[in-house]
Amino acid sequence: MQPGHNLKFWTPGGSSTPLLTAEHIDTAMDFEGVAAAGSILGTTAMQIFSDQDCPVYNTWRWLEFYHHESCGKCTPCREGNYWMVRTYRRILAGHGTVADLDTLQDTADNIFGRSFCGLGDGAATPVVSTLKWFRDDYLGYIEGRTAPRLSEKSLVGAH
Ligand code: SF4
Structure with missing residues:
Protein backbone atom coordinates (compact mmCIF):
# COMPACT_ATOMS: atom_id res chain seq x y z
CA MET A 1 0.00 0.00 0.00
CA GLN A 2 1.03 3.62 -0.38
CA PRO A 3 2.45 5.33 2.70
CA GLY A 4 -0.31 6.18 5.15
CA HIS A 5 -2.72 3.62 3.69
CA ASN A 6 -3.60 0.26 5.19
CA LEU A 7 -5.23 -2.61 3.37
CA LYS A 8 -8.96 -2.79 4.11
CA PHE A 9 -10.49 -5.12 1.53
CA TRP A 10 -9.69 -6.80 -1.74
CA THR A 11 -11.17 -9.04 -4.38
CA PRO A 12 -9.22 -12.07 -5.57
CA GLY A 13 -10.93 -12.06 -8.95
CA GLY A 14 -12.96 -8.95 -9.59
CA SER A 15 -16.12 -7.50 -8.09
CA SER A 16 -18.09 -10.69 -8.66
CA THR A 17 -15.90 -12.67 -6.24
CA PRO A 18 -16.47 -12.51 -2.48
CA LEU A 19 -14.44 -9.75 -0.87
CA LEU A 20 -11.66 -10.63 1.50
CA THR A 21 -10.09 -8.48 4.21
CA ALA A 22 -6.70 -7.58 5.62
CA GLU A 23 -6.95 -10.73 7.73
CA HIS A 24 -6.69 -12.77 4.54
CA ILE A 25 -3.46 -11.19 3.31
CA ASP A 26 -1.53 -14.47 3.51
CA THR A 27 -4.03 -16.38 1.35
CA ALA A 28 -2.31 -18.54 -1.25
CA MET A 29 -3.45 -17.32 -4.65
CA ASP A 30 -4.45 -20.68 -6.06
CA PHE A 31 -7.86 -22.32 -6.39
CA GLU A 32 -7.60 -24.21 -3.11
CA GLY A 33 -6.16 -21.34 -1.07
CA VAL A 34 -8.73 -18.78 -2.15
CA ALA A 35 -11.57 -21.27 -1.69
CA ALA A 36 -10.36 -22.00 1.84
CA ALA A 37 -10.53 -18.26 2.57
CA GLY A 38 -14.15 -18.17 1.38
CA SER A 39 -13.81 -16.74 -2.10
CA ILE A 40 -12.98 -17.78 -5.66
CA LEU A 41 -10.33 -16.78 -8.16
CA GLY A 42 -12.86 -15.61 -10.75
CA THR A 43 -11.12 -13.60 -13.42
CA THR A 44 -8.02 -13.24 -11.18
CA ALA A 45 -8.38 -9.49 -11.71
CA MET A 46 -7.44 -8.46 -8.19
CA GLN A 47 -8.76 -5.20 -6.83
CA ILE A 48 -7.13 -3.69 -3.75
CA PHE A 49 -8.71 -1.08 -1.46
CA SER A 50 -7.24 0.85 1.44
CA ASP A 51 -8.73 2.04 4.69
CA GLN A 52 -9.48 5.30 2.89
CA ASP A 53 -11.95 3.48 0.64
S1 SF4 B 1 -29.82 -13.17 -18.31
FE1 SF4 B 1 -28.12 -12.46 -17.02
S2 SF4 B 1 -28.01 -10.21 -17.33
FE2 SF4 B 1 -29.99 -10.92 -18.11
S3 SF4 B 1 -31.42 -10.56 -16.41
FE3 SF4 B 1 -30.70 -12.73 -16.29
S4 SF4 B 1 -28.88 -12.73 -14.92
FE4 SF4 B 1 -29.32 -10.60 -15.53
Whole structure:
Protein backbone atom coordinates (compact mmCIF):
# COMPACT_ATOMS: atom_id res chain seq x y z
CA MET A 1 0.00 0.00 0.00
CA GLN A 2 1.03 3.62 -0.38
CA PRO A 3 2.45 5.33 2.70
CA GLY A 4 -0.31 6.18 5.15
CA HIS A 5 -2.72 3.62 3.69
CA ASN A 6 -3.60 0.26 5.19
CA LEU A 7 -5.23 -2.61 3.37
CA LYS A 8 -8.96 -2.79 4.11
CA PHE A 9 -10.49 -5.12 1.53
CA TRP A 10 -9.69 -6.80 -1.74
CA THR A 11 -11.17 -9.04 -4.38
CA PRO A 12 -9.22 -12.07 -5.57
CA GLY A 13 -10.93 -12.06 -8.95
CA GLY A 14 -12.96 -8.95 -9.59
CA SER A 15 -16.12 -7.50 -8.09
CA SER A 16 -18.09 -10.69 -8.66
CA THR A 17 -15.90 -12.67 -6.24
CA PRO A 18 -16.47 -12.51 -2.48
CA LEU A 19 -14.44 -9.75 -0.87
CA LEU A 20 -11.66 -10.63 1.50
CA THR A 21 -10.09 -8.48 4.21
CA ALA A 22 -6.70 -7.58 5.62
CA GLU A 23 -6.95 -10.73 7.73
CA HIS A 24 -6.69 -12.77 4.54
CA ILE A 25 -3.46 -11.19 3.31
CA ASP A 26 -1.53 -14.47 3.51
CA THR A 27 -4.03 -16.38 1.35
CA ALA A 28 -2.31 -18.54 -1.25
CA MET A 29 -3.45 -17.32 -4.65
CA ASP A 30 -4.45 -20.68 -6.06
CA PHE A 31 -7.86 -22.32 -6.39
CA GLU A 32 -7.60 -24.21 -3.11
CA GLY A 33 -6.16 -21.34 -1.07
CA VAL A 34 -8.73 -18.78 -2.15
CA ALA A 35 -11.57 -21.27 -1.69
CA ALA A 36 -10.36 -22.00 1.84
CA ALA A 37 -10.53 -18.26 2.57
CA GLY A 38 -14.15 -18.17 1.38
CA SER A 39 -13.81 -16.74 -2.10
CA ILE A 40 -12.98 -17.78 -5.66
CA LEU A 41 -10.33 -16.78 -8.16
CA GLY A 42 -12.86 -15.61 -10.75
CA THR A 43 -11.12 -13.60 -13.42
CA THR A 44 -8.02 -13.24 -11.18
CA ALA A 45 -8.38 -9.49 -11.71
CA MET A 46 -7.44 -8.46 -8.19
CA GLN A 47 -8.76 -5.20 -6.83
CA ILE A 48 -7.13 -3.69 -3.75
CA PHE A 49 -8.71 -1.08 -1.46
CA SER A 50 -7.24 0.85 1.44
CA ASP A 51 -8.73 2.04 4.69
CA GLN A 52 -9.48 5.30 2.89
CA ASP A 53 -11.95 3.48 0.64
CA CYS A 54 -15.49 2.63 1.69
CA PRO A 55 -16.79 -0.89 1.02
CA VAL A 56 -20.39 0.37 1.03
CA TYR A 57 -19.69 3.08 -1.51
CA ASN A 58 -17.66 0.71 -3.69
CA THR A 59 -20.37 -1.93 -3.64
CA TRP A 60 -22.90 0.69 -4.74
CA ARG A 61 -20.63 1.69 -7.65
CA TRP A 62 -20.39 -1.94 -8.73
CA LEU A 63 -24.13 -2.38 -8.41
CA GLU A 64 -24.83 0.62 -10.64
CA PHE A 65 -22.79 -1.21 -13.27
CA TYR A 66 -24.62 -4.52 -12.79
CA HIS A 67 -27.98 -2.76 -12.78
CA HIS A 68 -27.11 -0.94 -15.99
CA GLU A 69 -25.84 -4.11 -17.66
CA SER A 70 -28.72 -6.37 -16.61
CA CYS A 71 -30.51 -7.38 -19.81
CA GLY A 72 -33.77 -7.86 -17.91
CA LYS A 73 -34.42 -11.40 -19.09
CA CYS A 74 -34.89 -12.87 -15.64
CA THR A 75 -36.79 -11.38 -12.74
CA PRO A 76 -34.33 -11.83 -9.84
CA CYS A 77 -31.54 -9.96 -11.63
CA ARG A 78 -33.75 -7.33 -13.25
CA GLU A 79 -35.81 -6.46 -10.17
CA GLY A 80 -33.20 -7.30 -7.55
CA ASN A 81 -30.56 -4.99 -8.97
CA TYR A 82 -33.12 -2.24 -9.41
CA TRP A 83 -34.09 -2.39 -5.74
CA MET A 84 -30.59 -2.94 -4.38
CA VAL A 85 -29.30 0.13 -6.19
CA ARG A 86 -32.11 2.21 -4.75
CA THR A 87 -31.43 0.87 -1.25
CA TYR A 88 -27.72 1.70 -1.51
CA ARG A 89 -28.50 5.19 -2.70
CA ARG A 90 -30.76 5.69 0.30
CA ILE A 91 -28.13 4.41 2.75
CA LEU A 92 -25.37 6.51 1.18
CA ALA A 93 -27.59 9.59 1.28
CA GLY A 94 -28.02 9.15 5.03
CA HIS A 95 -31.58 7.82 4.99
CA GLY A 96 -30.92 4.14 5.48
CA THR A 97 -32.32 1.98 8.26
CA VAL A 98 -31.10 -1.20 9.93
CA ALA A 99 -33.98 -3.00 8.19
CA ASP A 100 -32.38 -2.04 4.86
CA LEU A 101 -29.51 -4.38 5.66
CA ASP A 102 -31.89 -7.33 6.00
CA THR A 103 -33.57 -6.25 2.77
CA LEU A 104 -30.23 -6.18 0.96
CA GLN A 105 -29.28 -9.61 2.31
CA ASP A 106 -32.67 -11.06 1.39
CA THR A 107 -32.60 -9.55 -2.10
CA ALA A 108 -29.06 -10.73 -2.80
CA ASP A 109 -29.94 -14.23 -1.55
CA ASN A 110 -32.86 -14.30 -3.96
CA ILE A 111 -30.70 -13.27 -6.92
CA PHE A 112 -27.80 -15.65 -6.27
CA GLY A 113 -28.33 -18.99 -7.99
CA ARG A 114 -31.65 -17.89 -9.46
CA SER A 115 -30.42 -15.98 -12.50
CA PHE A 116 -29.77 -17.30 -15.98
CA CYS A 117 -26.25 -15.96 -16.35
CA GLY A 118 -23.37 -14.98 -14.10
CA LEU A 119 -24.28 -11.30 -13.96
CA GLY A 120 -26.95 -11.93 -11.34
CA ASP A 121 -24.60 -13.92 -9.12
CA GLY A 122 -21.90 -11.32 -9.67
CA ALA A 123 -24.17 -8.52 -8.47
CA ALA A 124 -25.27 -10.37 -5.35
CA THR A 125 -21.77 -11.37 -4.28
CA PRO A 126 -20.26 -8.04 -3.13
CA VAL A 127 -23.48 -7.25 -1.28
CA VAL A 128 -23.33 -10.45 0.73
CA SER A 129 -19.62 -10.26 1.47
CA THR A 130 -19.60 -6.60 2.50
CA LEU A 131 -22.57 -7.22 4.79
CA LYS A 132 -20.59 -10.10 6.27
CA TRP A 133 -17.28 -8.30 6.82
CA PHE A 134 -18.20 -4.61 6.97
CA ARG A 135 -21.59 -4.32 8.64
CA ASP A 136 -20.27 -1.53 10.84
CA ASP A 137 -19.44 0.53 7.75
CA TYR A 138 -23.11 0.26 6.73
CA LEU A 139 -24.20 1.16 10.25
CA GLY A 140 -21.93 4.20 10.12
CA TYR A 141 -24.17 5.77 7.48
CA ILE A 142 -27.35 4.59 9.17
CA GLU A 143 -26.39 5.87 12.63
CA GLY A 144 -24.95 9.15 11.37
CA ARG A 145 -21.32 8.38 12.28
CA THR A 146 -20.28 8.59 8.61
CA ALA A 147 -21.06 11.60 6.47
CA PRO A 148 -23.44 10.88 3.56
CA ARG A 149 -21.70 10.26 0.25
CA LEU A 150 -24.70 10.99 -1.95
CA SER A 151 -26.94 14.03 -2.07
CA GLU A 152 -30.72 14.13 -1.76
CA LYS A 153 -30.74 14.82 -5.49
CA SER A 154 -29.50 11.31 -6.18
CA LEU A 155 -32.77 9.95 -4.72
CA VAL A 156 -35.04 12.00 -6.94
CA GLY A 157 -35.91 10.69 -10.35
CA ALA A 158 -33.44 7.80 -9.98
CA HIS A 159 -34.22 4.79 -12.12
S1 SF4 B 1 -28.88 -12.73 -14.92
FE1 SF4 B 1 -28.12 -12.46 -17.02
S2 SF4 B 1 -29.82 -13.17 -18.31
FE2 SF4 B 1 -30.70 -12.73 -16.29
S3 SF4 B 1 -31.42 -10.56 -16.41
FE3 SF4 B 1 -29.32 -10.60 -15.53
S4 SF4 B 1 -28.01 -10.21 -17.33
FE4 SF4 B 1 -29.99 -10.92 -18.11
